Amino acid sequence: MSPHTTMTESRLESELAQRGVRMTRQRRAILATIESAERHLDAAQILRRASRVEASVNRVTVYRTIGLLKRHGLIDELDLMHVTGDAHFYERRPEHDHIHVTCLRCGQVIEFESEHLAQLRAEVEQQCGFRVDVARTEIGGYCGGCQAMPEATAATRATRANKKGAEDARACGDAAHIA
Amino acid sequence: MSPHTTMTESRLESELAQRGVRMTRQRRAILATIESAERHLDAAQILRRASRVEASVNRVTVYRTIGLLKRHGLIDELDLMHVTGDAHFYERRPEHDHIHVTCLRCGQVIEFESEHLAQLRAEVEQQCGFRVDVARTEIGGYCGGCQAMPEATAATRATRANKKGAEDARACGDAAHIA
């Protein structure tokens, strides 16, 4: 990597610029992390990944930036049925709504689009007199594989026990240097 | 009230009985509380209300009973967009699915039924190969009143500050005797 890694400006970054929000090295790292994630990340995972490009990023700043992005409607918050704990997960707000289907045994998450989402939202706006800001549909169940699998063999399951940090550090090559 | 208030057997109670689950005074109080609630309660509120009929009920038992009911699919867990904090809310699983529409300013919650829910669920089962266990749609937005109200006047808003216990104790007559 070059000495001054300038990091290509993310879409989130330009969205914020447009709205006159001040940009910092820390924010840039966090935005890029969220933007480029191949899956839904929670705050701790965002911190770990962002710290790799900008070592000074702090836990608190991650939470503050998540708050900023939520207020501006640029990201959505997910529970993923809290299969792995009480943390919330984040993703950039997509063009079209989609729902999240989580396997309660293996933790796999599938995204699914449907016409019914927009229709439901329209119904709510009309019949409840609400201006809808954010809509979230989450489903929990058992994926094909896990339906077949005998109860005990479920070694894949993301339990509360093995959740302890390891997964993200392992997946991405170098050790986590932030607790 | 008579000395030995026998408390009519709730539907949750008989559901559990059918499944051979052991019944205790504490559980009975918690089940009755959830069953008879006129709105969605979080764990702390369930504890406060249940303690009024059965003083020995403990916080931990509330959580354990919530877990029991979730495992048996007898209650659903809601976020209500976490407008008032990080707690989760509970309600008995209804006959027909409904969604929860929460006003992000005043905290009001509206329940709404729609054909699209069942259709969406069917689509997921077919196209994702999942066996769906629980489905949750939550919407956040601004209710009619709050859309009209000028930004500052929002005195009604359930802020993190006023959340502190008062609301439930006040609403139900006698003081909360459990922290």
Add this chain to the structure above:
DNA sequence: CTACAGATGCAACAGAGTTTCACCTTGCAG
């Protein structure tokens, strides 16, 4: 009535997110 699986209470713990405050940086005006 008894025995024992299973439920409870307590206290200690753990994880997620927030607040405070002294210090630092960004973006802009001069």
Add this chain to the structure above:
DNA sequence: CTGCAAGGTGAAACTCTGTTGCATCTGTAG
């Protein structure tokens, strides 16, 4: 450029939600 004020940041301490270990108690089958 330079200086400066508005706003962002890190560290530590804190709050709130939920969990666990363990000694003790109790509901229920026999």
